[in-house]
Amino acid sequence: MDMKSALAPFGASNKLRNLVTIALMIVPCVAPPAFASDDAILAEARKVATTLPPKLIVALQDEIKKSGAEAAIPVCKDMAPKMAGEISRETGWKIKRVSLKARNDARAIPDAWETAALEDFDRRAAAGESPMKLEKGEKIGDEYRYVKALPVQALCLNCHGPSETMSPGIKAALGQHYPNDRATGYTEGQIRGVISVRKKL
Numbered sequence: 001m002d003m004k005s006a007l008a009p010f011g012a013s014n015k016l017r018n019l020v021t022i023a024l025m026i027v028p029c030v031a032p033p034a035f036a037s038d039d040a041i042l043a044e045a046r047k048v049a050t051t052l053p054p055k056l057i058v059a060l061q062d063e064i065k066k067s068g069a070e071a072a073i074p075v076c077k078d079m080a081p082k083m084a085g086e087i088s089r090e091t092g093w094k095i096k097r098v099s100l101k102a103r104n105d106a107r108a109i110p111d112a113w114e115t116a117a118l119e120d121f122d123r124r125a126a127a128g129e130s131p132m133k134l135e136k137g138e139k140i141g142d143e144y145r146y147v148k149a150l151p152v153q154a155l156c157l158n159c160h161g162p163s164e165t166m167s168p169g170i171k172a173a174l175g176q177h178y179p180n181d182r183a184t185g186y187t188e189g190q191i192r193g194v195i196s197v198r199k200k201l
């Protein structure tokens, strides 16, 4: 055996090693782990969507305690959209609250994707799933969309409960602002609507 053929196997294995090295360098670049990035955008959407409701609940509680439920109407009416606008500006996500039984026709009517999610959430809550946990995130075209259920709590019944349990003052004030109000008759644990957030990817 001459020198050249004796070394051939080493040459081949060097070439192989080089190929493997190059492949290892390229693979992470061309094949980003799809699940990790989907998880990251879902986590971001969830974080944006969960910023508003606790702040709103605290504001409602404070105002109801201080001045009564009727005086708290502006919290859900003006403060909620204002806070949503602020979070939008800070995060770049569009934020809405929508419902199958909208109170405010001008801003709370769901589109087809939101309607499907709301109907699915209602079915799942009726079948026993915890409404606190219901959410859906999906990439659609060049956008990421996410919705999270807003369950009815005792506090909400002041203004979204069965008509016969609501105070005459609240009913009158709501009737004045929202002639097409559909957002009454709820009981605790039902889904009042969703927070809906979306962002261009």
Ligand code: HEC
Residues within 6 Å of the ligand: 057, 060, 069, 070, 071, 072, 073, 074, 076, 077, 078, 081, 097, 098, 099, 101, 102, 103, 104, 105, 107, 108, 150, 151, 152, 153, 155, 156, 157, 158, 159, 160, 183, 192, 193, 194
């Ligand atoms: C003091 C009265 C009051 C209380 C308490 C209240 N809401 Fe509302 N809610 C309103 C009013 C008024 C609107 C309409 C807001 C608007 O004009 O955009 C509204 C609208 C909403 C909307 C937007 C969709 C729609 O139908 O227009 C959601 C979702 C909602 N409320 C959920 C809740 C939840 C959940 C609670 C309890 C944590 C709650 N609200 C408590 C008065 C109230």
